[in-house]
Amino acid sequence: MQILQPGTWREALEMKTAHPEAVPIAGGTDVMVDVNFDRLRPAAMLDLTRVPELTAWEREDGRLRIGAGVTYTRLIADLGDELPGLAIASRTVGSPQIRNRGTVGGNLGTGSPAGDGLPPLFASDADVELASTAGTRVIPVAEFVTGPKRTALREDELIAAFLMPPAAGPQQFAKIGTRNAMVIAVCSLALALWPEERRVTACIGSAGPTPIRATEAEAFIAGVLEERDLWLAPDSLPESAARRFGELVEGAARPIDDVRGTASYRHHALGVLARRTLTWAWEAHRCG
Amino acid sequence: MRLNVTVNGEPREVDGVWEGESLLSALREHLDLPGSKNACEQGECGSCSVYLDGALVCACLVLAGQAEGREVVTVEGIADGEELHEIQRTFVEAGAVQCGFCTPGLIVASHDLLRRNPRPTDPEIREALAGNLCRCTGYEKILDAVRLAAERLS
Numbered sequence: 001m002q003i004l005q006p007g008t009w010r011e012a013l014e015m016k017t018a019h020p021e022a023v024p025i026a027g028g029t030d031v032m033v034d035v036n037f038d039r040l041r042p043a044a045m046l047d048l049t050r051v052p053e054l055t056a057w058e059r060e061d062g063r064l065r066i067g068a069g070v071t072y073t074r075l076i077a078d079l080g081d082e083l084p085g086l087a088i089a090s091r092t093v094g095s096p097q098i099r100n101r102g103t104v105g106g107n108l109g110t111g112s113p114a115g116d117g118l119p120p121l122f123a124s125d126a127d128v129e130l131a132s133t134a135g136t137r138v139i140p141v142a143e144f145v146t147g148p149k150r151t152a153l154r155e156d157e158l159i160a161a162f163l164m165p166p167a168a169g170p171q172q173f174a175k176i177g178t179r180n181a182m183v184i185a186v187c188s189l190a191l192a193l194w195p196e197e198r199r200v201t202a203c204i205g206s207a208g209p210t211p212i213r214a215t216e217a218e219a220f221i222a223g224v225l226e227e228r229d230l231w232l233a234p235d236s237l238p239e240s241a242a243r244r245f246g247e248l249v250e251g252a253a254r255p256i257d258d259v260r261g262t263a264s265y266r267h268h269a270l271g272v273l274a275r276r277t278l279t280w281a282w283e284a285h286r287c288g
Numbered sequence: 289m290r291l292n293v294t295v296n297g298e299p300r301e302v303d304g305v306w307e308g309e310s311l312l313s314a315l316r317e318h319l320d321l322p323g324s325k326n327a328c329e330q331g332e333c334g335s336c337s338v339y340l341d342g343a344l345v346c347a348c349l350v351l352a353g354q355a356e357g358r359e360v361v362t363v364e365g366i367a368d369g370e371e372l373h374e375i376q377r378t379f380v381e382a383g384a385v386q387c388g389f390c391t392p393g394l395i396v397a398s399h400d401l402l403r404r405n406p407r408p409t410d411p412e413i414r415e416a417l418a419g420n421l422c423r424c425t426g427y428e429k430i431l432d433a434v435r436l437a438a439e440r441l442s
């Protein structure tokens with residue numbers, strides 16, 4: 001096994017072109033598990049932890065461009081105010097040890113529907129920036145994750161960054177698991193309010209082949225808020241509307257039975273999470 | 289391959305490290321530091337917690353080569369020679385050690401907590417130690433030890 005250790009982004013891309021079989025590794029929280037358990041024996045590994053460009057974040061045309069190697073710990077500390085939904089999700093990732101190493105770039109690269117970082121990205125219509133020596137392309141996260149642990153990443157490409165707008169209103173994330181820490185989601189839900197655009201977005205995690213946007217539920221609740229003029233004169237959300245929103249989210253999920261839970265439990269739990277996160281976010285919006 | 293790494297303040301150089309080896313394995317098998325324990329090898333149990341460039345990490349999830357040129361502090365580096373660190377003393381006093389397998393990881397994780405937050409609340413202690421499993425104590429004595437260390441250190 002060969003260990004490739006680029007010191008710059010340019011060098012990383014050149015090494016990936018020369019060694020397309022090299023498995024990229026940053027925090028190692030997914031990759032090393034497979035190596036330790038003899039499930040992965042790549043000819044080469046590409047260590048990205050010495051590439052300073054990957055651990056930077058910046059503002060770009062009103063959005064945040066966050067390097068794929070920014071850890072969950074830093075996301076929470078540096079960007080918790082601007083990306084509250086992603087920060088809440090980040091706090092549910094693993095343990096302090098895991099958050100100190102794990103990255104959203106890794107969640108994207110693994111492409112698991114249970115990746116806690118993904119639903120907030122979907123709910124904010126984030127883009128993913130991919131690069132190779134041939135150039136850079138930016139694609140919507142929903143096009144990047146193509147199936148369970150399948151992504152649109154080409155063999156010669158690396159994940160450079162993700163781009164998402166700062167929160168324009170309250171955001172929430174909730175996750176079901178057997179305990180509060182160190183748990184892979186049974187199911188999860190990310191929700192965001194966009195008061196200026198009069199939109200609500202919601203994305204289901206860990207209950208389908210990819211994270212799933214609950215578009216029907218989004219349209220329904222936008223209609224209710226519009227019809228009752230609640231964006232302009234914020235009042236409590238009608239309970240029946242929150243309940244219906246939950247049912248529609250529940251219906252959008254495409255879960256399976258597995259060791260973490262049954263499909264029917266996931267449907268049920270998502271309805272509850274949807275109702276709760278919507279109510280929390282709406283109350284935060286209403287009460288400023 | 290050859291690995292150069294500063295461990296507990298001392299620059300070390302070892303040969304014969306396999307490229308796919310974890311930092312945990314390098315510490316235990318090549319650097320003669322068996323304090324960090326090998327249990328789950330998937331980041332679930334925290335028994336191998338060490339500092340890597342000052343950040344608390346699971347050594348089993350760090351590729352040894354990623355530690356090249358970096359600084360590692362293991363549980364062996366927490367004590368001052370033969371003198372136990374206050375956190376180690378309170379673990380003994382509070383009865384927070386039973387079989388002892390999880391203890392090194394919990395010592396390093398508690399050390400990291402008290403360094404960042406000298407007077408943690410109970411929920412903060414629980415959150416900070418959430419990645420460290422203990423199958424003997426039921427955690428209550430561990431919480432006692434951390435509370436006692438916080439009191440004595442501040």
